[in-house]
Each structure stands twice: as structure tokens, then as C-alpha cells.
Amino acid sequence: MPRRSLERRPRTAVAVTVLLFAWLYLPILAVTLFSFNDKKSLSAFSGFSLRWYHDLAHDQALLESLVASLQIATLATLGSLVLGTMLALGLERVRSRRGRVIGAVTLLPLVTPEIVTGVAALLLFTGIGLKLSLTTVVLAEITFSIAYVTVIVRGRLAGLSTEVEEAARDLGCTPWQALRLVTLPALVPALLGAGLLVFALVFDDFVLAFFTTGVDPQPLPVRVYSSIRFGVSPAINAIGTLMLLVSALLIVAALVLLRLFGRGTSSLELITGGERR
Amino acid sequence: MVALGPAPAPRRSAQRTWLWGALLAVPTAWMVAFFVISMVIVVLLPFGRTTNDGFPVFSTSLDNYRALWNDVYLELFVRSVLYALATVVLSALIAYPTAYAIALHGGRYKNALIAAVVVPFFASYLIRMYAWKALLSDDGLVNSGLRGSGLGDGIAFLNTPWAVIGGLVYGFVVFMILPIYASLERLDVSLVEAGKDLYHGPVRTFFSVTLPATRYGLYGGALLVFLPALGDFVSAQLLGGAGTYMMGNLVQQQFNEGQNWPLGSAMTVGMMAALTALMVAYLRATSTQARET
Amino acid sequence: MTATTTASKPLSRAGTPSVSLRGLTKVFGGTTVVDHLDLDVAGGEFFSLLGPSGCGKTTTLRMIAGFSDPTDGSVLVGGEDVTSTPPHKRDVNTVFQSYALFEHLDVRGNVGFGLRRKGLDRRTLDRRVSEMLELVELADKGREKPSRLSGGQRQRVALARALINEPKVLLLDEPLAALDLQLRHAMQAELKALQREVGITFLFVTHDQDEALSMSDRVAIMNNGVLEQCGTPEDVYERPTSVFAAGFIGTSNLMSGVWSHGSVVVAPSVAIPAPAHHGSAEGDTVSVAVRPEKIWLGDHTDEMFRLPGTIEATTYHGATTRYRVAIAPGLALTVLEQNLPRMRAEDRWDPGDRVEVGWLPEHTVVLT
Ligand SMILES: Nc1ncnc2c1ncn2[C@@H]1O[C@H](COP(=O)(O)OP(=O)(O)OP(=O)(O)O)[C@@H](O)[C@H]1O
Ligand SMILES: [Mg+2]
Numbered sequence: 057m058p059r060r061s062l063e064r065r066p067r068t069a070v071a072v073t074v075l076l077f078a079w080l081y082l083p084i085l086a087v088t089l090f091s092f093n094d095k096k097s098l099s100a101f102s103g104f105s106l107r108w109y110h111d112l113a114h115d116q117a118l119l120e121s122l123v124a125s126l127q128i129a130t131l132a133t134l135g136s137l138v139l140g141t142m143l144a145l146g147l148e149r150v151r152s153r154r155g156r157v158i159g160a161v162t163l164l165p166l167v168t169p170e171i172v173t174g175v176a177a178l179l180l181f182t183g184i185g186l187k188l189s190l191t192t193v194v195l196a197e198i199t200f201s202i203a204y205v206t207v208i209v210r211g212r213l214a215g216l217s218t219e220v221e222e223a224a225r226d227l228g229c230t231p232w233q234a235l236r237l238v239t240l241p242a243l244v245p246a247l248l249g250a251g252l253l254v255f256a257l258v259f260d261d262f263v264l265a266f267f268t269t270g271v272d273p274q275p276l277p278v279r280v281y282s283s284i285r286f287g288v289s290p291a292i293n294a295i296g297t298l299m300l301l302v303s304a305l306l307i308v309a310a311l312v313l314l315r316l317f318g319r320g321t322s323s324l325e326l327i328t329g330g331e332r333r
Numbered sequence: 334m335v336a337l338g339p340a341p342a343p344r345r346s347a348q349r350t351w352l353w354g355a356l357l358a359v360p361t362a363w364m365v366a367f368f369v370i371s372m373v374i375v376v377l378l379p380f381g382r383t384t385n386d387g388f389p390v391f392s393t394s395l396d397n398y399r400a401l402w403n404d405v406y407l408e409l410f411v412r413s414v415l416y417a418l419a420t421v422v423l424s425a426l427i428a429y430p431t432a433y434a435i436a437l438h439g440g441r442y443k444n445a446l447i448a449a450v451v452v453p454f455f456a457s458y459l460i461r462m463y464a465w466k467a468l469l470s471d472d473g474l475v476n477s478g479l480r481g482s483g484l485g486d487g488i489a490f491l492n493t494p495w496a497v498i499g500g501l502v503y504g505f506v507v508f509m510i511l512p513i514y515a516s517l518e519r520l521d522v523s524l525v526e527a528g529k530d531l532y533h534g535p536v537r538t539f540f541s542v543t544l545p546a547t548r549y550g551l552y553g554g555a556l557l558v559f560l561p562a563l564g565d566f567v568s569a570q571l572l573g574g575a576g577t578y579m580m581g582n583l584v585q586q587q588f589n590e591g592q593n594w595p596l597g598s599a600m601t602v603g604m605m606a607a608l609t610a611l612m613v614a615y616l617r618a619t620s621t622q623a624r625e626t
Numbered sequence: 627m628t629a630t631t632t633a634s635k636p637l638s639r640a641g642t643p644s645v646s647l648r649g650l651t652k653v654f655g656g657t658t659v660v661d662h663l664d665l666d667v668a669g670g671e672f673f674s675l676l677g678p679s680g681c682g683k684t685t686t687l688r689m690i691a692g693f694s695d696p697t698d699g700s701v702l703v704g705g706e707d708v709t710s711t712p713p714h715k716r717d718v719n720t721v722f723q724s725y726a727l728f729e730h731l732d733v734r735g736n737v738g739f740g741l742r743r744k745g746l747d748r749r750t751l752d753r754r755v756s757e758m759l760e761l762v763e764l765a766d767k768g769r770e771k772p773s774r775l776s777g778g779q780r781q782r783v784a785l786a787r788a789l790i791n792e793p794k795v796l797l798l799d800e801p802l803a804a805l806d807l808q809l810r811h812a813m814q815a816e817l818k819a820l821q822r823e824v825g826i827t828f829l830f831v832t833h834d835q836d837e838a839l840s841m842s843d844r845v846a847i848m849n850n851g852v853l854e855q856c857g858t859p860e861d862v863y864e865r866p867t868s869v870f871a872a873g874f875i876g877t878s879n880l881m882s883g884v885w886s887h888g889s890v891v892v893a894p895s896v897a898i899p900a901p902a903h904h905g906s907a908e909g910d911t912v913s914v915a916v917r918p919e920k921i922w923l924g925d926h927t928d929e930m931f932r933l934p935g936t937i938e939a940t941t942y943h944g945a946t947t948r949y950r951v952a953i954a955p956g957l958a959l960t961v962l963e964q965n966l967p968r969m970r971a972e973d974r975w976d977p978g979d980r981v982e983v984g985w986l987p988e989h990t991v992v993l994t
Pocket of ligand 1: 654659677678679680681682683684685686833
């Protein structure tokens with residue numbers, strides 16, 4: 057009996073998928089591979105070596121940038137976790153028209169091109185006389201990341217029975233105690249997932265950092281960008297490989313924590329900020 | 334039944350608490366201070382000018398907004414929109430089959446496959462752009478491969494519109510894949526089965542049943558790709574040249590090289606206006622469609 | 627305490643009632659969900675709130691616990707008006723229908739949660755938690771996370787977590803609804819025994835009439851936000867006061883007719899003698915109800931009211947046999963007969979048999 061066509065594999069679609077994966081991973085793999093090349097060539101692999109990584113380890117300016125980026129990512133993650141969680145809780149519990157307006161406004165950064173956010177932040181900081189520095193980068197990154205945390209935490213809050221918080225109130229908790237002792241512990245996986253995600257995004261973020269950073273030390277992506285503009289080099293391959301590795305690991309950890317795999321795509325959409333109801 | 338007093342005194346709610354209001358107030362204040370106000374400045378600064386010693390000051394002139402109406406800028410504006418649209422179309426052509434194959438034929442590897450798409454996309458946009466550039470550069474892997482196999486002296490990929498658009502697709506196609514994938518996941522397979530009986534043949538069924546049923550995923554994806562593509566300046570900077578510059582590059586130049594911030598703000602506002610118009614059109618289209626169905 | 631029937635006089639137990647509702651009303655966007663509820667639950671009483679789905683039981687409990695503000699009326703706990711007291715200051719605890727256990731705490735953490743809020747010292751706390759776990763037979767599960775417990779065990783954790791605080795009243799919102807039938811029956815007995823042991827007032831919500839009748843000292847029947855009847859299980863079963871109550875609890879043969887000379891005429895040939903019913907006069911239309919198991923077939927004693935009839939249908943139910951007996955054109959009674967030890971299959975009536983039905987006059991209930 058001939059199989060129904062729905063069950064037959066659509067050959068074109070599968071071919072496109074295979075090509076997409078090749079296109080997606082080939083450049084990345086090439087970068088990784090040539091970061092281990094012992095010659096400067098980016099097209100002929102002549103032998104394995106760690107010389108480019110060795111060079112990195114002795115590039116003082118680059119190491120400073122790395123430290124700066126780690127600091128930015130850590131502070132921005134903590135800041136946006138606190139503010140984003142407060143916002144998520146407030147929006148879930150204060151269900152007024154004003155709440156909905158606030159909710160919409162806070163999600164705007166997700167649909168604003170980064171260059172606009174970056175320009176706006178730059179103007180604001182210079183306007184109020186803040187000297188551009190790592191601090192200004194952190195402030196801008198927090199503003200940008202709050203929405204991610206809020207969306208993820210709200211998703212988890214919505215799945216949490218309100219009865220659990222009521223049970224805590226019933227057993228003698230003030231609203232604040234109920235929040236601290238019962239609701240927040242239940243949010244821990246979502247907070248960890250959101251934190252990892254924000255860390256990875258901020259650590260890698262170029263555009264906002266580019267507009268809001270001072271001169272020295274520059275965040276890692278900004279420094280890498282200026283090197284890339286002058287051409288490709290094995291040293292950039294090496295730092296690129298490391299950056300890809302770090303953020304890929306963080307993202308995978310975030311995905312696992314948020315249990316995206318179990319609950320289908322709705323939570324994936326949360327990450328992209330797409331298709332919210 | 335207990336008689337109710339003539340005018341029962343207003344009672345205090347047992348639910349009264351300042352907690353949620355306070356929780357809402359702090360981040361709202363933050364967003365107003367760092368986002369809303371900054372956006373207001375972007376809109377207002379174009380009315381200002383740059384002083385002789387290079388400082389932007391507020392004023393009431395329309396010069397900067399008027400300066401946008403200029404052949405050079407308009408050409409760039411049109412080019413950016415065209416690039417972004419091309420990016421959307423190409424992304425859709427790539428994303429739909431991919432999402433379709435994974436959602437309907439991925440079996441138990443579905444989640445792993447979609448994760449394999451997502452993870453690199455969220456890992457360093459900049460490095461992926463760099464990788465793409467390294468691959469296409471004159472002494473990169475592709476060209477040396479072409480030369481090695483005797484297929485000519487290689488092709489100058491970089492500095493062409495297609496390199497820039499390719500970079501944009503490479504950067505943002507995931508935003509198209511995810512919503513389409515989600516809408517395909519929700520697709521009712523029995524609908525497709527019914528379509529088969531009605532329309533005969535998988536191709537006609539696809540265009541009359543599957544595609545319309547997943548159009549919201551497609552629309553959402555289009556928006557999510559269009560937004561960052563229109564504002565991008567990295568792709569044109571790394572993969573293109575002056576001939577392929579987009580609005581983002583112009584804005585970036587005004588702020589980093591030209592140092593004419595009021596003009597740069599005017600360009601930013603122009604970009605936002607274009608985006609807002611498209612967003613509104615999109616929202617109206619989807620909401621009327623939703624009402625019809 | 628013991629289950630007594632004195633509860634038919636609600637306040638006879640002396641002292642203030644545990645919970646009093648005064649004109650309690652809740653309106654949700656124009657719909658009155660709870661309508662001027664007046665209720666007194668005595669101390670130590672096992673009181674059930676019984677009603678169909680959506681009649682406002684949960685809403686009532688939530689107002690007592692303080693999770694929802696009444697639109698009107700007031701709630702008194704231990705004689706004190708708590709209508710505007712926040713939930714954490716009310717001497718009331720709740721067993722939620724979903725149990726609402728704290729998944730991040732182990733069983734001991736859950737059970738000791740309320741006492742820890744009260745600032746008890748560690749020693750006393752540990753001892754009290756152990757005692758409570760002993761009481762609900764979970765002593766060996768103290769360190770388990772709730773997610774690893776069975777449904778019945780989770781239910782008992784929820785119960786222990788609330789009971790340990792020794793509230794003036796314990797609110798239970800369909801606590802057994804999520805359990806399967808067998809476990810449910812076991813838990814009914816356990817819950818009742820536990821309530822006697824600790825002597826705390828239980829306000830128990832259910833839509834299961836068996837549960838309400840077998841466990842409660844008193845039952846309140848609610849319908850559409852209105853209190854239909856309140857009394858001992860026997861009261862509400864034997865002497866329902868409304869058509870709704872008679873129909874909701876058990877099955878009843880409901881007939882409507884007209885008052886005439888101390889009888890209710892339900893069919894031209896059938897006049898059922900009924901006790902005088904205040905508020906109803908000669909010529910008024912009323913309803914009368916007779917429980918199927920109160921009706922006898924065949925040999926009757928003289929005090930019974932008797933009627934001739936014809937068997938229409940016979941259904942065998944194992945322990946009982948159910949008959950439909952036509953007593954007038956278009957009017958049939960359901961009769962439930964126990965299958966007693968000496969009865970044999972051939973002793974059952976068959977369709978078409980002419981029989982005589984009868985019941986004691988006091989089993990005729992006049993309803994409004
Ligand atoms: N927050 C609310 N907003 C609007 N209507 C509500 C709300 N809570 C309950 N209702 C309505 O009030 C009515 C009574 O609800 P309630 O939960 O008290 O019923 P119940 O007697 O507990 O039913 P069940 O046996 O199904 O639990 C229902 O019609 C319900 O739809
Ligand atoms: Mg209920």
C-alpha cells in the first residue's frame with residue numbers, strides 16, 4: 057500500500073534544512089578549526105597548534121576587556137534579575153489597566169532595534185552628565201535585559217497556582233513573607249535560567265556596549281569589533297572560538313533549566329520575545 | 334437576614350497591601366528614567382543643533398528633520414528598507430522548509446534539532462558575522478576552494494549587496510524559524526488530512542491549508558526579522574562597503590565620526606518612524622484577520 | 627468530643643460560635659455568587675457546606691479565610707469581626723482543594739511552616755511537628771519532598787500543616803475530591819476520627835452528599851449562593867424543607883398537588899394525607915416528597931397510608947431492588963426494597979403485578 061503523502065518526507069524541506077545546518081555551522085567550525093592552525097593562513101590547515109591561544113593569554117588589553125565584559129555581564133544580570141522579577145510580580149498581581157500599560161512599555165526594548173536603544177542611552181547619559189564608562193554600559197544593559205527576565209518570570213508565575221501563596225498567607229505570612237518564603241523559592245529555576253540567558257546575551261552584546269562604553273577598558277565585543285574591521289586573523293579566531301563556546305554553554309544551560317525541551321516552543325518564543333499574546 | 338445599616342461605613346479590604354504597588358513602582362521608575370526619557374531625548378534632540386565646540390544643544394529648529402529629505406539619505410533609506418525586505422523574504426524561504434521539516438518530521442529529535450538551531454544564534458552575533466566574513470573573504474575557505482578546484486580565480490563576494498543581505502539573513506533567520514515552528518507545532522494534522530481529500534495532492538493542500546493556518550507564525554517572524562535587519566550596521570560594515578551602507582551605518586557615523594548628534598538623532602527618528610508605520614500596519618492587518626477568523 | 631444531635635439547636639453547646647456569617651454577600655461583576663448568607667458554626671462542630679458545583683462554596687470559604695473581600699455582610703471568628711482582618715491575622719486555617727503544598731520544603735518543613743511563623747523555639751517546634759506527623763501517620767515521611775508522596779499522603783500533609791496551628795476553625799475545600807473512591811472512603815473515616823481527637827471546628831465543603839451525611843454534625847445545603855437548609859444529617863435527609871433539598875440529597879418521590887381537607891391531592895384519585903404545614907392554606911399548590919426506601923410493598927401495618935398500584939419496572943441492584951409503581955395515570959413512585967436474607971429471587975415482584983404501596987404518614991414531607 058502506498059504511504060500517505062503526509063507521512064512521506066518532504067524532500068525539498070529536508071534538503072533546505074540540511075543546507076541551513078551546514079550554512080549555520082560551517083563558518084563556525086571553520087573559525088574554530090583555524091584557531092588551532094599553526095600558520096597564519098585561514099584557508100590551508102597546516103598543523104595543530106595553540107599559539108594563537110597562547111598569544112591571547114599574553115594580550116594585556118584583551119584580558120582587561122575580558123574582565124570588563126565579565127563584570128558588565130555579572131552586574132547587568134544581577135540588576136536585571138532584581139528589577140525584572142519585581143516587575144513580573146507587580147504586573148501579575150496588580151491587574152489594572154495601568155498595569156497593562158506599564159507592562160507594554162517595559163516590553164518595548166524587545167521590539168526596538170538595538171541601535172535605537174544604544175543611541176538613546178548615549179544621549180541620556182551625556183545629557184545628565186554621566187561620564188561614559190563601564191557603569192553606563194551596565195545601566196544600558198540592565199534596561200535592555202529587564203524585559204527578558206520579566207517575560208520568563210511571568211511565564212513561570214502564570215504556571216504557579218495562586219493557592220500556594222494563599223496557603224502561606226493562611227499560615228501566618230505577611231504578603232512580603234509569603235513572597236520571600238514561598239513564591240521566590242518556586243521561581244528559582246526560572247531565575248537561574250533567565251540569569252544565564254541574560255549573562256550570555258550581555259556578555260556578547262556589541263551594539264549597546266559600542267554606544268555606551270568609554271574608552272578604556274573596552275568591553276570584549278567592542279574590542280573584537282575594532283580588530284575585525286581591520287581584517288581577519290587567527291588571533292580573532294581564537295578569541296571568537298572562546299566566546300562562542302562560553303555563550304553556547306550558557307545558553308544550553310539556560311534552555312535546560314527553563315525546561316524548554318519539555319514544554320515545547322512556547323517558552324522558546326519567550327526568549328525571542330516573539331508571538332506573545 | 335441581618336438588616337443592613339442605612340449607610341455602612343466603607344470597610345478596609347483584607348487584601349490591602351502596598352507590596353505589589355511598590356514592586357511595580359521601582360522597575361517602572363527605572364524604565365521611565367532610562368528608557369522612556371532617553372527616547373524622548375532622541376525625538377527632541379533633532380530640533381537642536383551642534384555648537385561650534387561640538388556640543389549638542391536643544392533648540393527649536395527643524396533643520397535636522399528637513400536635512401533628511403535629501404537624495405543621499407533617501408537613497409540609503411530606500412536601500413535599507415529593500416535590504417531588510419530581501420532579508421525577510423530570504424529568511425522566510427529558508428525558515429519555512431526548515432521549521433516544517435523539524436516540526437512535522439523531526440520525530441523525537443525535534444527538540445534537539447530546534448535547540449541546535451537556536452544555540453548558535455544566541456551565541457555571539459559578532460563572531461558569527463566574523464565567521465561568515467572569514468569564509469567569504471578573498472583568501473577565505475570558499476575562494477581558495479574554488480581556486481583549488483580550478484573553477485576560476487575565485488569571486489569577490491564581499492562588498493556586494495548579497496554579502497550584506499546574506500549576513501543579515503545569517504544573523505536573524507532564527508527569529509523567523511521559531512514562530513513558524515511554533516505555529517506548525519500547533520497545526521491540527523487532521524486539518525491537513527481533510528485538505529488532502531478536498532484538494533488532492535500535497536502541493537495544493539500545502540498552499541490552501543497548511544500555509545494559511547500558519548500565517549501568523551510567518552507574519553510574526555517577518556516582523557521579528559525586519560526590526561533588527563533594518564537597524565543593523567554590523568553586516569554592512571564588515572561584509573560590505575560604502576556602496577552598501579544602511580541607515581544604521583549612517584547613524585553610527587553621525588555619532589562616532591561625524592559627531593553631529595542632532596542629525597544622527599533625526600536619522601534615528603526617521604528609522605523609528607518607518608518601523609512604527611510598518612508595525613501599526615502589521616498589527617492592524619493581523620487584528621482584522623484575527624477578527625475575521 | 628462526640629457526635630451529638632443536639633446540634634440541631636446551633637448554639638446549645640454554650641459559648642460563642644466558632645464562625646458566624648452575617649448577611650455575607652459576594653457579587654462578581656453583577657452576578658451574586660453568595661447571597662446574604664447567615665450561618666453559625668458551633669465550637670468543635672463538624673459542619674458541612676453541601677451544594678452543587680458553582681453554588682458559591684469556595685467563594686464562601688475564601689471570604690472566611692480572608693482571600694476575598696465580601697461585597698456585603700461580615701465574618702466573625704470566635705465572636706470577633708474579622709471582615710477587614712488580613713488572612714495572616716485570622717485564627718483560621720485552610721486545607722486547599724489542590725493541597726497547595728510548598729514543593730521546595732520537605733514534609734516537616736511544610737507541617738512546621740505555620741508554627742515557625744509564630745516564632746516557636748526549635749525544640750517545641752520539632753516536638754509538635756513529630757506529634758502531628760504521628761497523628762496523620764506520616765512519621766516516616768518527614769524528610770520526603772511532597773512531590774514524592776502519593777495523593778493520600780499529600781492530602782494528609784495538607785491537613786497536618788493546617789491542623790498543627792490549632793485554629794479556631796479549619797476550612798476544608800473538597801479535600802477528598804482528588805482521591806480515588808477507595809482511598810476517599812478510608813480518608814473520610816480517618817478525617818472524622820481525627821476531628822474528634824483534636825476537637826477543632828471543621829467547616830467542610832463538599833458536593834458529595836454521602837460524605838456530608840456520614841461525617842457531619844450538621845449540614846448546610848447551598849444552592850445558587852443561597853442557604854436552602856441547615857440541620858443535622860437526619861434533619862436534612864428526613865425532613866427536607868425545600869424541593870431543592872429533597873432532590874439534591876438522596877432521591878425523593880416528588881409530587882405536586884393541591885391542599886384539600888388535610889390532604890394533598892396529587893392526582894384525581896390520589897389524596898395523600900399530610901401534616902399541617904404553616905403558610906399553606908386550603909387550595910394552595912404544594913409539593914410532597916416520600917423517600918423510596920420509606921415505601922413498603924405488600925403486607926402493611928394499619929398505621930400506614932395505603933394505595934393500590936401496578937408494578938411498571940423491576941431493577942435488581944444487588945443489595946436492593948428498585949421498582950417503579952404506577953399509582954395513577956402518569957404518576958409513578960420509585961420504591962426501594964432491601965434484599966433481605968430470607969428473600970429469594972421468586973419473591974420479587976414482576977412488572978404487571980398488582981400491589982399495594984404504603985408508608986407512614988410522618989414520612990410524607992411537605993415542601994415549599
Ligand atoms: N474571581 C471570580 N470572578 C468571577 N466569577 C467568579 C470568581 N470566582 C468564582 N466565580 C464564580 O462564582 C460562582 C461560584 O464559584 P465557587 O468557586 O464558589 O463555586 P463552588 O461552589 O466552589 O463550586 P465547585 O463545587 O465547582 O468548586 C461560579 O459561577 C464562578 O464562576
Ligand atoms: Mg469550589
